[in-house]
Amino acid sequence: HVFYFNRYECHLHALLYFQVLLVTWAAACLALTTFYDYTTRDALTAASSSAGLFLAGAYGSLLVYRVFLNPLNRLPRPWLARVSSFYWSSRLGKMDSYLQLQAMHKQYGPIVRIGSGDLSVIYPECIDLAYGPDAKAMKSSFYDQELPLRSMQTMRSKAAHGQRRKIWAPAFSDKALRAYETKIESYNDKYVRRVTESIGTPVNASNWFNLYSFDVMGSLAFGKDYHMLESGERPPALELLKEGLGVLAFYIPTWAFRLLLAIPGLASSFHAFVKFCVDELDWRVKHAAEIDEKGGKDILSWLLKSYEGVEKPQADLMLQADTRLIIIAGSPDSSDITATTLSALFFFLAQDPSQVQTLRNELRPLTEGRKWSDVDIRQAPHLNGAINEALRMYPPVSSAFPRLTAPEGMRIGDTWIPGNTTIRAPQYVMGRDEASYEDAEKFVPERWYSKPHMVKRKEAFAPFSVGPMGCIGKNLALTELRTLTARLVLEFDVQLAPGQEKVIRMRDHITVDAGDIYLVFTKA
Numbered sequence: 001h002v003f004y005f006n007r008y009e010c011h012l013h014a015l016l017y018f019q020v021l022l023v024t025w026a027a028a029c030l031a032l033t034t035f036y037d038y039t040t041r042d043a044l045t046a047a048s049s050s051a052g053l054f055l056a057g058a059y060g061s062l063l064v065y066r067v068f069l070n071p072l073n074r075l076p077r078p079w080l081a082r083v084s085s086f087y088w089s090s091r092l093g094k095m096d097s098y099l100q101l102q103a104m105h106k107q108y109g110p111i112v113r114i115g116s117g118d119l120s121v122i123y124p125e126c127i128d129l130a131y132g133p134d135a136k137a138m139k140s141s142f143y144d145q146e147l148p149l150r151s152m153q154t155m156r157s158k159a160a161h162g163q164r165r166k167i168w169a170p171a172f173s174d175k176a177l178r179a180y181e182t183k184i185e186s187y188n189d190k191y192v193r194r195v196t197e198s199i200g201t202p203v204n205a206s207n208w209f210n211l212y213s214f215d216v217m218g219s220l221a222f223g224k225d226y227h228m229l230e231s232g233e234r235p236p237a238l239e240l241l242k243e244g245l246g247v248l249a250f251y252i253p254t255w256a257f258r259l260l261l262a263i264p265g266l267a268s269s270f271h272a273f274v275k276f277c278v279d280e281l282d283w284r285v286k287h288a289a290e291i292d293e294k295g296g297k298d299i300l301s302w303l304l305k306s307y308e309g310v311e312k313p314q315a316d317l318m319l320q321a322d323t324r325l326i327i328i329a330g331s332p333d334s335s336d337i338t339a340t341t342l343s344a345l346f347f348f349l350a351q352d353p354s355q356v357q358t359l360r361n362e363l364r365p366l367t368e369g370r371k372w373s374d375v376d377i378r379q380a381p382h383l384n385g386a387i388n389e390a391l392r393m394y395p396p397v398s399s400a401f402p403r404l405t406a407p408e409g410m411r412i413g414d415t416w417i418p419g420n421t422t423i424r425a426p427q428y429v430m431g432r433d434e435a436s437y438e439d440a441e442k443f444v445p446e447r448w449y450s451k452p453h454m455v456k457r458k459e460a461f462a463p464f465s466v467g468p469m470g471c472i473g474k475n476l477a478l479t480e481l482r483t484l485t486a487r488l489v490l491e492f493d494v495q496l497a498p499g500q501e502k503v504i505r506m507r508d509h510i511t512v513d514a515g516d517i518y519l520v521f522t523k524a
């Protein structure tokens with residue numbers, strides 16, 4: 001433990017360690033019976049007690065280190081958090097990591113230890129120190145969960161990530177976004193049609209936002225229409241994945257997660273999803289000529305440019321993983337990322353008709369009597385303020401992606417954080433912290449333009465993360481959010497359906513889903 005496990009990252013080899021132990025134990029039994037005349041029973045007892053003593057030694061050393069010697073012990077924490085990171089997982093039975101973090105910060109202060117080597121930090125300066133352009137911290141072992149599958153987002157090396165990001169960048173340039181907007185508009189039309197069909201009756205608006213965001217992403221990623229908004233159904237692989245993703249809600253250590261993935265049958269839904277993405281990529285590559293002929297570039301057409309001359313780009317593991325990343329980033333299966341924000345925003349608007357009226361008054365002069373697009377409403381302050389409020393109060397990445405402090409450690413405020421510590425800056429807790437926002441529990445879009453005193457620490461707001469590994473799809477997501485919101489508030493009034501709770505109970509599985517939100521739309 002002292003010379004190996006406590007020094008190196010070992011999370012990739014848990015299965016191997018287990019196998020080596022098992023093989024050594026079996027070999028010892030065999031050797032004792034073959035060469036030393038042990039009876040089978042005595043050999044089993046001797047080998048098992050040696051293995052037991054070895055494990056007791058290794059785990060005993062680990063326990064002594066964690067309970068008495070770990071420099072993190074001086075930081076505020078529940079006692080059990082110093083013993084194991086499973087302590088944190090054990091609190092997450094309700095898939096509410098964001099609420100558990102909030103409760104712990106309330107009890108222990110702005111820095112709290114949530115596992116043997118894990119901290120949660122809500123000081124606003126942590127955003128720049130851990131995620132910003134000059135951050136020395138790197139992505140933690142969390143990003144190795146799916147190895148050997150590695151997408152741009154899970155690349156831990158800054159240099160390798162930077163290179164891959166250069167390949168992605170043109171797909172999110174202004175020029176590319178303008179082309180995508182035509183496709184987004186057609187799905188905005190479909191959403192408005194669905195609302196029109198059910199005017200005056202309660203609808204599961206969050207489910208529709210999910211279907212909408214996947215339809216958009218399918219079209220932008222593969223140039224393919226999944227017709228989910230029309231059919232109301234997701235492809236079976238996505239349904240399966242939704243079930244399989246439950247395990248992410250427990251934030252179990254990477255070594256344990258990888259062990260679970262290795263158990264045949266347990267990760268079948270994950271593998272079905274991987275296959276779905278590979279099949280879709282294969283389809284996309286085979287239909288490239290046809291899609292190009294129809295015009296209107298999609299995200300993959302940009303990524304595929306760097307594979308020109310490669311015979312079977314779909315066989316590249318990294319392209320397969322990147323394809324999955326696009327689907328996950330915009331789809332209803334795991335993340336509901338854009339959909340969560342739309343759901344939260346309309347949940348707030350439905351409780352306050354004056355908000356809808358303010359938005360309408362702002363948007364009418366910008367849109368009336370002409371064919372408008374995102375560029376016409378991009379600067380609308382109340383619209384942007386309302387979207388920011390939805391992102392602040394129900395951030396789609398609520399508990400934050402973890403980072404590992406550099407070996408030399410990091411100072412946050414007055415607190416010294418040792419090297420190789422995993423830290424996270426949870427947006428949900430930070431978004432509701434009175435130290436950063438006045439009336440933090442209130443939905444006040446004006447705080448982002450006419451009442452700046454209500455944002456005390458602007459740097460606390462980072463729903464898309466920041467720096468070179470921050471969200472590359474931010475502008476695309478904002479285009480979707482602004483244009484669909486504008487279409488809906490210009491045409492409809494909205495209120496909560498009878499019986500709809502006045503709180504969103506998000507389920508947090510790294511990204512969150514907002515659950516069902518029933519709304520009633522009426523003609524404006």
Ligand code: HEM
Pocket residue numbers: 152153154165325326329330337338341396397401463464465468469470471472473474476477
């Ligand atoms: C409201 C909507 C969205 C939010 C709040 C959001 C948030 C985030 C966050 C916090 C990260 C950083 C992840 C990390 O540190 O590991 C991220 C990365 C990323 N997002 Fe988004 N995202 C949104 C929408 C989208 C959309 C629509 C796309 C389109 C494909 C997208 C594509 C990506 C990609 C590719 C990355 C990885 C970037 C990299 O590793 O360089 N996101 N997003």
